[in-house]
Amino acid sequence: MEAALTILLDGLQFSSYLFIVSAGLTIIFGVMKILNVAHGSFYAWGAYTAAFFIGKFSDMGLPDALGFLIIVAAAIVVGVILGFIIEQGILKHMYERDEVLIVLATFGLFLVLEDIILIAFGTDPYFAYQPMALLDSVELGGITRDVYGMTLIGVAAVVAVGCWWLLNKTKWGTLLKAVIFDREMGISMGINVPLVYTLTFIGGAILGGLGGAYIAPTISVAPGLGTEVIVLSFAVVVVGGMGSIVGAAIGSLIIGILRAIAVHELPQVELFVVFAVMAIVLVFRPEGLFAPAKPRKI
Amino acid sequence: MKNKLLKGALGIAAVSAVALAGGIAHAKDTITIAVPSFLTGGAAGPFGIPAMNGAKMVTDAINAGKLPAPYNTKGFGGATADVIALDEGGGATKQVAEYRNLVEKRNVDAIVGYISSGNCQALAPVAEELKQFTIFATCGTPRIFEEAERKYVFRTMGHATADNVAAAMYVKEKFPDMKGYTGINQNYAWGQDSWRDFDLTLQQIMPNTKASDKTQFPKIFAGQYGSEISAMSLDKADLIHTSFWGGDLEAFIFQGNARGLFKKKIGVFTVGGTAAYRLGKKLPNGLVLGARGPYGILVKDRQSTLNQWFINTYKDIYGIYPSGPAYQYGQAILAAKIAYDKAGSDATSEQLADALRGITFESFSTTIEMKLGNGHQAATENGYGITEYDSENGENVVKDVKFYPASCVLPPEGQNSVDWIKGGMKGAKC
Numbered sequence: 118m119e120a121a122l123t124i125l126l127d128g129l130q131f132s133s134y135l136f137i138v139s140a141g142l143t144i145i146f147g148v149m150k151i152l153n154v155a156h157g158s159f160y161a162w163g164a165y166t167a168a169f170f171i172g173k174f175s176d177m178g179l180p181d182a183l184g185f186l187i188i189v190a191a192a193i194v195v196g197v198i199l200g201f202i203i204e205q206g207i208l209k210h211m212y213e214r215d216e217v218l219i220v221l222a223t224f225g226l227f228l229v230l231e232d233i234i235l236i237a238f239g240t241d242p243y244f245a246y247q248p249m250a251l252l253d254s255v256e257l258g259g260i261t262r263d264v265y266g267m268t269l270i271g272v273a274a275v276v277a278v279g280c281w282w283l284l285n286k287t288k289w290g291t292l293l294k295a296v297i298f299d300r301e302m303g304i305s306m307g308i309n310v311p312l313v314y315t316l317t318f319i320g321g322a323i324l325g326g327l328g329g330a331y332i333a334p335t336i337s338v339a340p341g342l343g344t345e346v347i348v349l350s351f352a353v354v355v356v357g358g359m360g361s362i363v364g365a366a367i368g369s370l371i372i373g374i375l376r377a378i379a380v381h382e383l384p385q386v387e388l389f390v391v392f393a394v395m396a397i398v399l400v401f402r403p404e405g406l407f408a409p410a411k412p413r414k415i
Numbered sequence: 416m417k418n419k420l421l422k423g424a425l426g427i428a429a430v431s432a433v434a435l436a437g438g439i440a441h442a443k444d445t446i447t448i449a450v451p452s453f454l455t456g457g458a459a460g461p462f463g464i465p466a467m468n469g470a471k472m473v474t475d476a477i478n479a480g481k482l483p484a485p486y487n488t489k490g491f492g493g494a495t496a497d498v499i500a501l502d503e504g505g506g507a508t509k510q511v512a513e514y515r516n517l518v519e520k521r522n523v524d525a526i527v528g529y530i531s532s533g534n535c536q537a538l539a540p541v542a543e544e545l546k547q548f549t550i551f552a553t554c555g556t557p558r559i560f561e562e563a564e565r566k567y568v569f570r571t572m573g574h575a576t577a578d579n580v581a582a583a584m585y586v587k588e589k590f591p592d593m594k595g596y597t598g599i600n601q602n603y604a605w606g607q608d609s610w611r612d613f614d615l616t617l618q619q620i621m622p623n624t625k626a627s628d629k630t631q632f633p634k635i636f637a638g639q640y641g642s643e644i645s646a647m648s649l650d651k652a653d654l655i656h657t658s659f660w661g662g663d664l665e666a667f668i669f670q671g672n673a674r675g676l677f678k679k680k681i682g683v684f685t686v687g688g689t690a691a692y693r694l695g696k697k698l699p700n701g702l703v704l705g706a707r708g709p710y711g712i713l714v715k716d717r718q719s720t721l722n723q724w725f726i727n728t729y730k731d732i733y734g735i736y737p738s739g740p741a742y743q744y745g746q747a748i749l750a751a752k753i754a755y756d757k758a759g760s761d762a763t764s765e766q767l768a769d770a771l772r773g774i775t776f777e778s779f780s781t782t783i784e785m786k787l788g789n790g791h792q793a794a795t796e797n798g799y800g801i802t803e804y805d806s807e808n809g810e811n812v813v814k815d816v817k818f819y820p821a822s823c824v825l826p827p828e829g830q831n832s833v834d835w836i837k838g839g840m841k842g843a844k845c
Contacts, residue, residue, distance in 0.1 A: 335670055
């Protein structure tokens with residue numbers, strides 16, 4: 118029983134991490150049809166910005182609790198600044214181009230942003246352990262768990278509910294769904310599609326940044342951390358269906374829980390599990406489990 | 416007119432021939448040494464940058480003739496070395512292409528470096544094919560000299576077998592009541608070889624202990640170890656072995672520490688030395704810490720002139736004590752100097768290899784005997800200690816440090832590491 122609870126909590130925790138970073142990716146794809154490889158950079162920039170300021174504030178003797186504020190602020194600042202610059206400066210001029218070209222452009226951006234991280238933050242890792250240390254740990258299921266790690270589940274739940282509310286209960290969500298369904302029709306109905314694109318891209322970037330900023334206190338924030346996350350995010354988005362928030366949530370849960378089971382019961386297949394799920398889904402349902410319906414145009 | 420032209424041409428040819436012959440006969444004023452190391456990615460901060468710093472510091476000192484005796488002659492066989500710093504990141508395929516480029520297009524004289532076992536494994540046959548004098552500085556897999564005979568490739572530090580045999584011996588000595596053990600190692604040559612050697616050694620020297628059937632092999636640079644930490648917490652094993660390095664090592668320490676893992680289990684970190692100075696108070700007390708040989712925090716108190724020069728100069732330049740990779744790259748550069756001093760600055764790769772093969776030399780922190788792999792693989796002592804935070808001086812220290820001689824933790828010449836351990840480590844002189 119204890120083992121089952123532990124696997125469930127591990128799975129949920131890893132799923133939460135996956136969902137937060139892949140939600141932004143899938144939103145951007147759903148609305149803009151852009152497979153944004155630079156999403157890994159939003160994650161990395163979020164992590165670096167949060168780690169840098171958490172460290173600075175701690176050195177200044179300010180309360181460690183401010184770290185939580187910094188995490189949110191870092192995500193917003195990174196998302197707004199990078200998202201705006203990239204969307205307005207580059208992607209805006211490529212919307213009419215082939216989707217493959219846009220993917221290549223975002224890949225180029227990813228490499229550039231990784232190098233800018235090296236210039237801005239150097240090669241030495243940053244440590245931002247203060248928020249994690251502040252929340253201490255609890256005994257659960259016969260083992261010690263850090264409370265900070267478990268709050269990730271709450272953060273993912275807030276992101277999921279927030280996205281659902283935004284899409285289904287607001288006027289903005291209705292506009293988004295209209296653009297997702299048919300961009301041309303949206304334009305003809307008077308929707309300011311360029312503005313929708315800009316705000317969507319910034320929103321997705323904020324989620325990417327939030328993933329990095331929230332994880333920063335648990336890791337050594339070092340160059341290259343965006344690479345790993347983008348691979349996992351793609352796996353989640355492919356499993357769940359590209360462009361679907363529900364798909365990202367379910368995809369994260371499937372991969373997270375299966376991975377936790379593998380780590381506990383058969384560690385040899387841990388690496389295999391994530392991509393085996395993706396391969397199976399691609400074989401039987403190439404569009405993913407919850408891909409949004411596509412209109413048939415006559 | 417024709418005769419004049421002919422005489423002129425012959426004269427020019429003769430002068431050119433003399434100049435060319437003179438050029439061949441004269442020692443070079445400068446040589447070029449390529450130094451690959453991780454300058455980007457998660458391994459850069461804890462490994463690549465200290466390694467490069469160590470290489471540059473020692474090269475500069477050699478160029479200026481400022482190394483302590485007996486290495487206080489200027490230059491490499493009298494020549495000044497220019498260092499080409501290269502990023503080792505990007506994987507083995509990229510490194511092979513870079514290596515070929517260094518040899519065939521940039522005509523470097525020597526290549527000294529490499530941290531990743533995967534890269535060394537891929538590059539050793541290429542170096543042999545291109546007949547290029549190459550010294551591997553840090554990479555650990557024993558396979559490089561056990562699976563093939565090398566003529567141009569050297570490694571100036573012990574390999575992973577020594578790290579893990581020494582770790583097992585230290586565990587036996589300090590924790591004789593240990594019943595079971597598990598491990599978390601990266602899923603590639605380095606991690607798998609490390610676990611294999613540690614496990615096989617414990618099977619030999621502590622036959623009553625039992626290895627977990629759920630040892631963890633996460634992907635390199637995974638960064639998130641929540642599930643693995645849970646699985647190891649639930650495991651009955653009372654010891655955890657890891658050869659994690661770089662950002663993975665530090666992330667695992669953070670996450671494990673927050674979950675009290677190292678209060679319940681004995682943590683054996685074969686490469687933990689790289690984190691000792693960087694993590695400060697965040698490094699838990701009581702970890703069994705190795706530095707892949709007698710380097711870094713394990714030898715901070717060794718009072719030899721060479722070691723104190725290394726520590727003080729490094730601290731003066733970079734503001735931090737040197738960790739293992741700095742030592743390992745520094746001593747590889749030192750080995751290159753010894754080879755050039757012996758063979759001359761205009762020596763060919765063959766001559767340099769002949770000069771380094773089988774020699775014994777005093778490095779900064781230890782004696783290096785190039786006596787394995789037909790004189791191409793170094794044998795050095797290996798040691799471990801237990802971490803403790805010295806609150807008075809505000810830094811980590813290691814206590815109960817114990818070093819094992821090379822003859823105790825490495826197989827004799829000509830023997831394969833796995834066979835040697837499985838055979839009960841016959842001939843080990845501890």
